[in-house]
Amino acid sequence: MTPCDATLTLDAAAAIRWDVVVIGAGPAGSSAALRMARHGLRVLLVDRGTMPRGKLCGCCLSTAAVVELARLDISADGGPLARAVPLRRISVAAGGRVAPIDVRGGATLSREALDAGMVAAAVAAGCEWLPQTTALSIDEQTDGTEPWVSVAVRTSRDAGTATIECHRLLLATGLTDHVRFSREASPSTARTVAARSRIGIGGVLPATAATLPPGELLMAVTPVGYCGVVRLEDGRIDVAAAVDRHALSASEPAAVVRRIVSEACGSRTAAALDGLESVVMRATPALTRSAPLVEGRHRLVLRVGDAAGYVEPFTGEGMGWALAAGRLAAEALVNSDSTTLAPADIAADRYARSHARHFAPRHARCQRVAAGLRLPRLVRLAVRAAQLAPWAARLAVPAVTGSRASQHVMDRPPAGAAS
Numbered sequence: 001m002t003p004c005d006a007t008l009t010l011d012a013a014a015a016i017r018w019d020v021v022v023i024g025a026g027p028a029g030s031s032a033a034l035r036m037a038r039h040g041l042r043v044l045l046v047d048r049g050t051m052p053r054g055k056l057c058g059c060c061l062s063t064a065a066v067v068e069l070a071r072l073d074i075s076a077d078g079g080p081l082a083r084a085v086p087l088r089r090i091s092v093a094a095g096g097r098v099a100p101i102d103v104r105g106g107a108t109l110s111r112e113a114l115d116a117g118m119v120a121a122a123v124a125a126g127c128e129w130l131p132q133t134t135a136l137s138i139d140e141q142t143d144g145t146e147p148w149v150s151v152a153v154r155t156s157r158d159a160g161t162a163t164i165e166c167h168r169l170l171l172a173t174g175l176t177d178h179v180r181f182s183r184e185a186s187p188s189t190a191r192t193v194a195a196r197s198r199i200g201i202g203g204v205l206p207a208t209a210a211t212l213p214p215g216e217l218l219m220a221v222t223p224v225g226y227c228g229v230v231r232l233e234d235g236r237i238d239v240a241a242a243v244d245r246h247a248l249s250a251s252e253p254a255a256v257v258r259r260i261v262s263e264a265c266g267s268r269t270a271a272a273l274d275g276l277e278s279v280v281m282r283a284t285p286a287l288t289r290s291a292p293l294v295e296g297r298h299r300l301v302l303r304v305g306d307a308a309g310y311v312e313p314f315t316g317e318g319m320g321w322a323l324a325a326g327r328l329a330a331e332a333l334v335n336s337d338s339t340t341l342a343p344a345d346i347a348a349d350r351y352a353r354s355h356a357r358h359f360a361p362r363h364a365r366c367q368r369v370a371a372g373l374r375l376p377r378l379v380r381l382a383v384r385a386a387q388l389a390p391w392a393a394r395l396a397v398p399a400v401t402g403s404r405a406s407q408h409v410m411d412r413p414p415a416g417a418a419s
């Protein structure tokens, strides 16, 4: 039995009031749950799915994501980083030209391996795990003393329902956040979606679908969107694209992906994505969005990861941002004695401050890159320049992706290897 199989019953989950309940077991939720469980808090991690599970994602860990994972110290005994493949080259393609750029510090890893590994690490740290359970609605309760949060949930195991109680709630539900708030819990749940936001589409193809070598990311850019193609650690080919909504009104997602790759790189590469039309394609809602960081009259609910806001994925930072948000939320929620919860107001203010400091400049840079990608001449010029001066392109990568040259965890030998 793997740690992910060690699940709680719904009745057991509803029987106690948890210190923290985390809804959503992506990188944001799992990293927060893991950290808070290590502080000795009673933490419940809930997800509507099971592990391992796939997720629409480019599956490229940025340098910052690799550093965040290394900080979690979960790589021993085959943890997620131990399986990741170092990313050595990004080939950017536009208008039929391809510019290969050598890179260091990042990695590729399937979401099955990353997310299941993170949940297993959280369970090993003492967190309880409740899969196949969907959070439906959130309410705040008080009996005149300390307020608490109640979450109505339904399990897909036997369609049973229950109410789970906690002192603090983390919403780490990603982009598809359908959890309802009672009027008491949240007087205003203003979410904003950027007017021209693209949407995500993608799928995973068999290993034979393309000849792409491991450690190389093909990034195909066109005016209607862009698409990343990469070989995963188990050999399969991951395809993930961000496209204009209108492109999907007349064509199937697979046809849109094939058109992007074909236009950007030339038809030979596109034809090499064998079987693209027969894989199950996933889709996301609008990608560039934001939602309130702190919810509820008593400020007991914090949003982390994509649930708090996201900017489209060209720079490949979403998982790193999610891991960092989980860390910041855990640091804000736990007192400096490191075993008890900080008062709600202090935690909420601390989280809002550290979140703004960390993410405002990153989101702004990413938004500038996204705007530039909508200018075809600029993109073609950049690819041409990268072809002519690969050394300059290499130097420009950190400015685009925000990675720091000093952070090269993937260059180090795995833990325990002979020096």
Ligand SMILES: Cc1cc2nc3c(=O)[nH]c(=O)nc-3n(C[C@H](O)[C@H](O)[C@H](O)COP(=O)(O)OP(=O)(O)OC[C@H]3O[C@@H](n4cnc5c(N)ncnc54)[C@H](O)[C@@H]3O)c2cc1C
Pocket: 023, 024, 025, 026, 027, 028, 029, 046, 047, 048, 049, 055, 056, 057, 058, 059, 060, 061, 062, 065, 133, 134, 135, 136, 172, 173, 174, 175, 176, 177, 178, 179, 200, 201, 202, 240, 241, 242, 284, 287, 304, 305, 306, 307, 310, 313, 316, 317, 318, 319, 320, 322
């Ligand atoms: C096309 C595309 C390509 C991308 N490429 C990259 C890339 O190469 N590199 C990168 O770093 N990032 C990439 N990203 C972004 C990355 O996938 C996300 O930013 C990251 O997964 C966010 O993590 P999270 O934990 O916030 O949310 P998620 O990973 O989305 O996890 C949310 C979890 O919440 C659960 N959930 C949702 N609602 C409920 C509910 N009501 N009850 C219970 N559980 C619920 C879901 O089942 C899910 O497990 C890409 C995104 C897209 C769309």
